Amino acid sequence: MKTLHFTNSWHTSSGGIATFYKALFTAAEREKHQMRLVVPSDCSRVEERGEFGRIYHIEAPRAPLYPEYRMLYPTRFLFPRTAVQRILNDERPDLVEVSEKYVTPYLAGLLRTSRLPGVKHRPTVIGLSHERMDENMAAYITGHPFGRRFCTWYMKWIYFPMFDHHITVSEHTAGELIDASRGHKVSRGVWISPMGVDCERFTPSRRTPENRERLLQLARGFGQPIHPDATVLLYAGRLAPEKNLPLLLDTMQRLDAGEYRLCIIGDGIEFTPLRDACAQRGIGNIVFAGQIGDRDILAGHFAAADVFIHPNPREPFGIAPLEAMASGLALVAPDSGGVTSYANETNAWLSAADPEAFAASVRSIRHGSAELLRSRTAAGRRTAEAHGWCGVASRYLSLYRELDAVTRGNLTTFTHSPRAYSTKGNAFGRELTGL
Numbered sequence: 001m002k003t004l005h006f007t008n009s010w011h012t013s014s015g016g017i018a019t020f021y022k023a024l025f026t027a028a029e030r031e032k033h034q035m036r037l038v039v040p041s042d043c044s045r046v047e048e049r050g051e052f053g054r055i056y057h058i059e060a061p062r063a064p065l066y067p068e069y070r071m072l073y074p075t076r077f078l079f080p081r082t083a084v085q086r087i088l089n090d091e092r093p094d095l096v097e098v099s100e101k102y103v104t105p106y107l108a109g110l111l112r113t114s115r116l117p118g119v120k121h122r123p124t125v126i127g128l129s130h131e132r133m134d135e136n137m138a139a140y141i142t143g144h145p146f147g148r149r150f151c152t153w154y155m156k157w158i159y160f161p162m163f164d165h166h167i168t169v170s171e172h173t174a175g176e177l178i179d180a181s182r183g184h185k186v187s188r189g190v191w192i193s194p195m196g197v198d199c200e201r202f203t204p205s206r207r208t209p210e211n212r213e214r215l216l217q218l219a220r221g222f223g224q225p226i227h228p229d230a231t232v233l234l235y236a237g238r239l240a241p242e243k244n245l246p247l248l249l250d251t252m253q254r255l256d257a258g259e260y261r262l263c264i265i266g267d268g269i270e271f272t273p274l275r276d277a278c279a280q281r282g283i284g285n286i287v288f289a290g291q292i293g294d295r296d297i298l299a300g301h302f303a304a305a306d307v308f309i310h311p312n313p314r315e316p317f318g319i320a321p322l323e324a325m326a327s328g329l330a331l332v333a334p335d336s337g338g339v340t341s342y343a344n345e346t347n348a349w350l351s352a353a354d355p356e357a358f359a360a361s362v363r364s365i366r367h368g369s370a371e372l373l374r375s376r377t378a379a380g381r382r383t384a385e386a387h388g389w390c391g392v393a394s395r396y397l398s399l400y401r402e403l404d405a406v407t408r409g410n411l412t413t414f415t416h417s418p419r420a421y422s423t424k425g426n427a428f429g430r431e432l433t434g435l
Helices: 016-031 083-091 105-112 133-140 145-162 171-180 209-220 246-253 271-281 295-304 319-326 355-367 370-386 389-407
Strands: 002-007 034-041 045-049 053-059 095-099 124-129 165-168 189-192 231-236 260-265 286-290 307-309 330-334 349-351
Touching (some): 002 016, 016 319, 053 083, 105 124, 105 145, 124 171, 133 145, 165 389, 171 189, 209 231, 209 286, 209 295, 231 295, 231 319, 246 355, 295 319
Parallel strands (some): 002 034, 034 053, 095 124, 231 260, 260 286, 330 349
Antiparallel strands (some): 045 053
16 A cells, blocks of 8 residues: 655644654564655655655745744645656555645545646545644634634635545544534544554663763753752753743742753744743753754653643643653643543643643652652553554554545445444535434
8 A cells, every 4th residue: 555645734843743654664574555745845855764664855935923834835736747646646545644624634635536737636635633723723813703613614624625535633622523523414433543652762761870970961941040959840842832931931930940950852933032041031940952963862851851741621632741751750731631541640740731830840849759760650651652653653554554445435444443433414514314
C-alpha cells in the first residue's frame, strides 16, 4: 500500500505534527510501507527518507497569521501540471491523508469526487484532525459567538463532507467532528487514534548529575542565582496563542522565587510578548531558553527537571506532557482537553486551569509525600510506555489499510472500531430519525 500525506504544519522547529510524521516514516520503513509526505517549504525539492519514504517540499508563501509556517494554496493543486498534480499522477497513492482544515481539504474533496482536472486516479481520502477549528478561531481571530457559529457551519458543510472518513487524536478533538457528523447523505466514520512518545529517548535514566547541572545552568538565565535544591519546572512547546501561556506567568508569580524556577523551552510568535510581560511585572523566576533543536539535549533537560507544567486546557492531545511522563517528571496539567486521554489522578496532578490551583499543585509536589511522588511518576512512565511510537505508528498504518478497504467496499468488520458514524440527513442537514 502507498499513502500520501499533506500538512501545512511543517518547518524546521515545528512541533507535534512533524514529530508524528517522522515517527510514521520510521514505522513505514520497518513495515516496507510506501509513504509520501507533501509539505510547504522555502524552495521545491525532494527528500528521500530511507527506502520507502519520501518528502516533497513545495515552494510556498508564509502563512498570514503564523509566519513561521507556510501554506500550500489552491494554486498549487487546481491546475494541470502543478506540483501537487504531478506528484499525484506519478505516485498514484492508494490513500491520501490531509492534516489541515483550511486549504488542502478542497483538494481532498476534488479527489473524492474525481473532479480534479488532470488527475483521474481516485484514492481513498482521509482527514486527520490534530486540533479543533473552534479553538484555533478563538485563539487567532475571535472568540465571539459569531466565530463559533461559523466554525460549526464550516465543519458540517465544508470540512466534514470533503473526506471518505476521519481520524482524530483524542476524544476532545473528536467532539467537534461528531457534532459536524449529524445529518448527512453519505455515511462517514470518525476514528480516534492517539499520538505517541519516544520512550527510548525520553527516559528517567537521563537524570544524571551532569544533566542536572546543565539544566541548572540553563535555569540561571542571565546570571540569576538559583539554589541547588530549587524545584525546576519545565515547559516545552510552541509559544503560540492557543497554548494559554499567560497561565505560566500567573502561576510563577504566586510561587516563591527562591524555591521555584521555570525554564520555558521553545519559540514562536508569543516569545517576545511573554518575555516583555515578565519584565514589566517583575517576574524573576522564569527563564526563556529559546528553541533547543537537539532532541537528546532536550531529553536530558526533561529528565533533569522536577515538574513539567502544561497550561493549555484545550490541548488537542499533548505530546510534550507525555514526553515528561516518559522522563519521570511530575506533570501538572489542566483537568480538561486531550491531555486527559492519558493523564489522570493516578499519574499526574490535574486541576482547574487557574494560577491558584496550578501553584497549589506545584507546592504539593515539592512539600508533599515522597511516596506519592514516586507512585505517580512511576505510573506516568507506564502510561508513556503504553503510548510508545513504535506501536502507535504501526496502528496508524494498520488503520490506513483498514480505512482504504472500508472505502472500497472490501471490509465490513473492523479491527479498529470507529468512535462514531455520521447520521442520516436531508439536503438541509436535518437529521432523519427512525431510519
